[in-house]
Amino acid sequence: DAGVIQSPRHEVTEMGQEVTLRCKPISGHDYLFWYRQTMMRGLELLIYFNNNVPIDDSGMPEDRFSAKMPNASFSTLKIQPSEPRDSAVYFCASSTGTITGELFFGEGSRLTVL
Amino acid sequence: SQQGEEDPQALSIQEGENATMNCSYKTSINNLQWYRQNSGRGLVHLILIRSNEREKHSGRLRVTLDTSKKSSSLLITASRAADTASYFCATDARDTSGSRLTFGEGTQLTVNP
Numbered sequence: 001d002a003g004v005i006q007s008p009r010h011e012v013t014e015m016g017q018e019v020t021l022r023c024k025p026i027s028g029h030d031y032l033f034w035y036r037q038t039m040m041r042g043l044e045l046l047i048y049f050n051n052n053v054p055i056d057d058s059g060m061p062e063d064r065f066s067a068k069m070p071n072a073s074f075s076t077l078k079i080q081p082s083e084p085r086d087s088a089v090y091f092c093a094s095s096t097g098t099i100t101g102e103l104f105f106g107e108g109s110r111l112t113v114l
Numbered sequence: 115s116q117q118g119e120e121d122p123q124a125l126s127i128q129e130g131e132n133a134t135m136n137c138s139y140k141t142s143i144n145n146l147q148w149y150r151q152n153s154g155r156g157l158v159h160l161i162l163i164r165s166n167e168r169e170k171h172s173g174r175l176r177v178t179l180d181t182s183k184k185s186s187s188l189l190i191t192a193s194r195a196a197d198t199a200s201y202f203c204a205t206d207a208r209d210t211s212g213s214r215l216t217f218g219e220g221t222q223l224t225v226n227p
Contacts, residue, residue: 004156042217042218042219042220043157043202043217045214045215045216048214056214091156091157093156093157099206099213099214099215100144100145100206100213100214100215101145101162102147102159102162103149103157103159103204103215104159105156105157105158106156107155107156108155108156
């Protein structure tokens with residue numbers, strides 16, 4: 001079975017540019033999570049969806065961040081405009097049945113904002 | 115704020131030795147999980163232990179949970195160089211936003227051949 005697929009794996013952009021990260025969860029999983037990992041703050045939950053509906057976006061840093069899940073097999077995390085402090089590894093994860101059960105992570109998107 | 119805190123932050127051992135990592139948490143939980151992350155990769159689930167369980171085994175992994183002390187430990191026996199990775203505990207904390215899985219800051223394990 002294919003795991004969680006994220007793209008791009010690496011993104012280097014300049015401050016002010018729009019960044020779009022993409023995620024395809026495991027088929028049949030009804031929960032999708034976006035996490036951000038930095039050395040300073042560790043792994044932080046940004047937002048999660050249940051059956052394509054955003055449930056909790058309290059971890060989204062500010063209005064520059066937005067996430068969508070137009071269907072069960074695709075989600076995006078967008079940063080507009082990007083800032084150097086957004087540099088991090090962004091992970092998408094999915095799970096089935098419960099928000100606090102086993103998570104299946106993608107390989108991450110490493111974002112560098114210059 | 116982090117619900118789980120791992121100890122030690124870094125651990126370096128020789129191949130064949132056992133590695134023990136600890137996790138402490140603050141609030142009541144329903145379950146606690148351990149994940150591994152190899153450098154540059156995503157997190158991989160290792161084991162889940164429920165609050166009514168005290169010990170769980172999976173291959174060379176042994177996890178204990180002491181809810182009275184709000185702590186857990188992960189023991190890797192007969193370590194191998196391939197076990198070199200960061201290990202994270204995750205707890206299902208409940209806050210004003212509801213339940214969520216919250217990760218600790220991790221223990222970096224290095225197994226020297």
